[in-house]
Structures are given as C-alpha cells and as structure tokens.
Amino acid sequence: MQQDETRHILPQFLSPSPQRNYGSAAEEVKMDCPPSPPSTFEPMDPVRRKALVRARIRNLTGTAAIGGFLFGYDTGVISGAMLLLKRAFDLSSNEQQVVVCSTVVAAFASSLVGGQINRAFGRRTSALFAATVFTLGSIILASAWSYATLVAGRGVIGIGIGVASLTT
Secondary structure (H helix, E strand, O other), X not given: OOOOOEEEOOOOOOOOOOOOOOOOOOOEEEOOOOOOOOOOOOOOOHHHHHHHHHHHHXXXXXXXXXXXXXXXXXXXXXXXXXXXXXXXXOOOHHHHXXXXXXXXXXXXXXXXXXXXXXXXXXXXXXXXXXXXXXXXXXXXXXXXXXXXXXXXXHHHHHHHHHHHHHHO
C-alpha cells in the first residue's frame, strides 16, 4: 500500500452511506507507515538447536523426577511415622491403611481435575493453589487431635499433590 493511500476503518457494510454526513474524522485514516525493514531472521544452527532441545528436555525430566521423588518421600515418611501414630491415636490395622491411602486416593481424584485447573487459571496460579493446599494440609496434620482430622489432613495434602503433579 502506498503512503498517500487511505483506507476505511469500518468495513463496507458498516460504513456510512454517501448521502449521510456524520462529520467524523474517524471515517478515513491516512496510512503514514514507513516500509518495514527486510527480515533479519536467520535459521538456527541445527547443532545448537539440538543442544537447546536436549537441555530443555533434561530440565523438564528433572522437574518431573523431583515431583515424583517428593510424592514417594511423603509415602515413605508416613510409613515410618505410622508406628508413632498408631500409639498416639490408638489406630487399628484398617485405620492405619486408611491414613496411608487417603493421600494416594485424594491425589488420584484431584489429578483428574488438575488439568482443567491448569487450563482455566494457568500454571502459576495452579502452583500457588497447590502450595496453599499443602500448607493448609500441614496445618491440619500438625493440629490433628483425632483419627478423622488425621485422615482429613492427609486427604488435603493429597489434593495438593494431585494438582501439583499436573502443574510441573
């Protein structure tokens, strides 16, 4: 398009008919744009591109591995703590199983909706939500006074694990 040409802002079917005079300066705009410079895009060296892709894959794999490690660590910690919890809360064998599996079940259930949470609110907000849920679960567990609050706290932590597992 040449510099002295004008164009209509409104499409033809919305533009005012010639017999009407709206007196608006917005009907036509003069296009005074300098020509764009030639493209300076150069394709990336294939060796460098391959190195960057490998580095990114290593970072993503490491992040996923750390998330899996923390989930396993939580499962391992509860197995060591069950001896003390059994005495403190006078837990039966079935109650011990519920305490241990409540985190896994809650993580599974929340991972089913974790993708939708990520899509709706973004990864940053989802990560902050998961961290808040972890904190809330830790507070519940630290102040647990009964079997029910112990299971509730473990369930809340499981929700945080499920959302965080799809955020990273």
